[in-house]
């Protein structure tokens with residue numbers, strides 16, 4: 001139940017910052033750009049690291065690249081004509097984000113080394129009290145742009161603590177660990193492993209690849225842009241915009257199979273099956289690599305060299321589950337011991353149950369983690385009842401399996417900018433979504449998701465432990481755009497500053 005209001009002291013209603021933004025990846029930088037465009041400078045970006053870039057700063061494993069084309073996987077207000085290739089590699093994406101921070105003069109708003117360790121909503125003062133690695137601070141509004149794939153999740157294997165060799169997660173790759181001539185174990189065969197295994201396999205003595213579930217793989221239609229293409233994209237009026245739109249609409253069409261009519265996924269399924277058959281002649285290996293779920297249920301991966309890498313003589317695909325890890329080996333459930341020098345966790349992230357959810361405490365000291373015990377949910381992926389003045393970027397159910405997340409980020413940031421504008425216009429000190437509005441939104445969302453390809457029987461990181469799909473947007477991205485623009489002020493509870501004496 002809501003707490004009764006108490007009159008705040010004048011000092012209590014004046015936060016140090018109008019807005020505190022967590023993170024300086026695509027989300028944080030985009031939010032900062034939008035605030036500057038709106039003429040605001042009363043914000044701060046809190047970054048735990050010492051450089052901008054988010055996931056593209058952290059994931060520097062060999063072969064790290066994006067599987068969405070560069071001309072779409074970039075900010076609409078910061079177009080780049082000279083992307084070197086269709087699928088940008090991590091260094092180029094990181095350089096792009098650094099350039100965005102410089103070009104729009106965003107660095108002066110960033111506090112590096114300021115990991116947010118706690119965020120408590122002060123109902124009396126109507127602001128967020130933040131505990132950061134760089135000291136405490138207060139802000140009226142907290143924008144969480146920390147990213148859903150920012151917290152690596154290592155495999156929790158029996159005996160792991162005994163392991164005396166080197167080990168690291170793909171998202172915290174330790175380039176100081178030599179792999180040449182070593183016996184390397186890779187656990188996991190998801191989007192990250194698919195990229196780095198082909199890069200490292202030839203340099204190691206032995207690579208044991210532990211697969212729990214195979215993935216559907218499609219070829220990666222990558223190529224470098226030539227001088228003429230780059231020149232044309234820069235100088236021919238409208239061409240770059242048209243090209244970007246073409247990629248967007250081609251990707252958008254995939255929703256028909258993912259959500260509208262999953263039977264349509266048979267087409268890409270046949271393409272995947274043909275690709276596997278063409279690449280892997282050995283029927284035993286092919287069988288091990290054939291998923292037993294519909295294409296799209298888990299993220300579809302793209303690679304031209306994965307299957308070839310798996311057939312190298314020094315690579316063994318292990319599909320028997322791991323029983324335990326010893327000082328210098330991995331033992332499988334059949335008792336087979338494989339000596340191991342280096343263990344690489346390619347085991348993904350806390351896409352659900354992100355540890356930061358336990359650190360953000362709203363009204364009554366209740367944390368997001370407590371509120372989301374049965375699965376994450378928000379209104380339009382952005383607002384959570386019980387958490388006034390908290391705005392999430394890539395919050396629950398805004399992820400995509402078919403198109404560019406940068407589109408979703410920009411759409412959500414524009415929505416947040418409108419919410420902030422509303423607060424300013426109304427001289428409001430708090431904004432909170434009404435609970436029935438959030439509930440109705442999520443009921444409809446879950447109903448739609450229950451008919452999607454993601455609910456056809458596989459287990460994936462798209463799902464919360466409860467089985468609920470809490471990460472994906474079940475529809476066209478332009479529908480998300482439309483819904484965030486159709487602004488009904490009645491959906492939100494606002495409290496005016498004047499009413500609180502501030």
Ligand code: NAP
Pocket residue numbers: 065066067068149154155156170187188189190191192193195210211212213299346347348349459460461
């Ligand atoms: P992921 O797709 O979640 O893959 C994790 C892998 O580890 C899966 O094969 C999983 O098996 C396995 N695994 C997890 N825990 C395990 C355990 N305890 N024992 C054995 N195996 C275990 O993680 P990711 O590859 O890091 O990618 C995560 C997401 O990041 C992607 O889906 C994508 O959205 C994004 N990403 C994008 C790109 C790109 O744009 N190219 C690249 C990398 C990552 P199960 O399948 O059985 O769970």
